[in-house]
Amino acid sequence: MSQSMKHPDQAAIARIGAKVTQRLTSDPQAYRLPTETAEIYAIGDFLTPSECARFIAMIDEVAQPSAVFEVDYASQFRTSYSGNFDPADPFVLAVSRRIDDRLGLDFEIGETIQGQRYLPGQEFKPHNDWFYTDQPYWEGEKKRGGQRSWTAMAFLNEVEEGGATHFTEARLAIDPKPGVLLIWNNALPDGSPNPGTMHAGTPVLAGEKYVLTRWYRTRKWD
Ligand SMILES: O=C(O)CCC(=O)C(=O)O
Numbered sequence: 001m002s003q004s005m006k007h008p009d010q011a012a013i014a015r016i017g018a019k020v021t022q023r024l025t026s027d028p029q030a031y032r033l034p035t036e037t038a039e040i041y042a043i044g045d046f047l048t049p050s051e052c053a054r055f056i057a058m059i060d061e062v063a064q065p066s067a068v069f070e071v072d073y074a075s076q077f078r079t080s081y082s083g084n085f086d087p088a089d090p091f092v093l094a095v096s097r098r099i100d101d102r103l104g105l106d107f108e109i110g111e112t113i114q115g116q117r118y119l120p121g122q123e124f125k126p127h128n129d130w131f132y133t134d135q136p137y138w139e140g141e142k143k144r145g146g147q148r149s150w151t152a153m154a155f156l157n158e159v160e161e162g163g164a165t166h167f168t169e170a171r172l173a174i175d176p177k178p179g180v181l182l183i184w185n186n187a188l189p190d191g192s193p194n195p196g197t198m199h200a201g202t203p204v205l206a207g208e209k210y211v212l213t214r215w216y217r218t219r220k221w222d
C-alpha cells in the first residue's frame, strides 16, 4: 500500500467519487448545496407523492428499533425505527435502480434500501455514514462490499416540527420535504473519509418523519 493510499478502498472510493460527481454536475435537476465542506446535492420531486405514501406504509410494516454498528438502540444514539425492505420487491427494485441511474452507480454496490421512521423525541445523533476501519465490525464489512462511498436519502413526508437533516460541519440544516432526494459523497476527492459529512437526523418535535436511505459501498454488497 502506498503512502498516499492509507485508507482501505481509498483508490476505488476516489474513482467512484469522481464518476458520480461528473454525473450529478451534468444533471440539471441536481442542485449542489452551497458548501465546500462536503459534496451534497438535492434533487426535488425525485419520488412522487404516491410513491412516498407507498414507502411510508411499507416502513410502518418493517420498522424495528434501529441498530447502529457498535452502538445500540438503548444508548439513545439512534432512536428512530428502521427496517430493510424486501430486496426482491419489484417496487423497491425499481426505485433502487432509479437512484442508481441518477448517481451512475452499479446496482450491486448498493445496500438494500432502508426505511426509517422517527416519532416525536426520536433522532439520529451526529455521525458519519462511513465505517471506522479500526473497529471490530470492519472485519465483517470489508467482506460485504467494503467502505461506504455515497449516500442517497429521500424524505417521504412533511414533518410538523423538527427533524431536519443537519450537516453539523457544513452548518446546513435541510428541512424534510417529501420527494426530495439528498445525495452526498462520504469521501474527499482523494477517497479518504470526509469528516465534513458529519450529519444528524435532528429530533422530531411534532408529527413524524419518514425517510429512506440507500448507502453505496465500494464493491458488491451482500
Ligand atoms: O434522518 C435523517 O435526516 C438522517 C438519516 C441518516 O443519517 C442516514 O440514514 O444515514
Ligand SMILES: [Fe+2]
Pocket (backbone or CB within 6 Å): 127, 128, 129, 199
Ligand atoms: Fe447517516
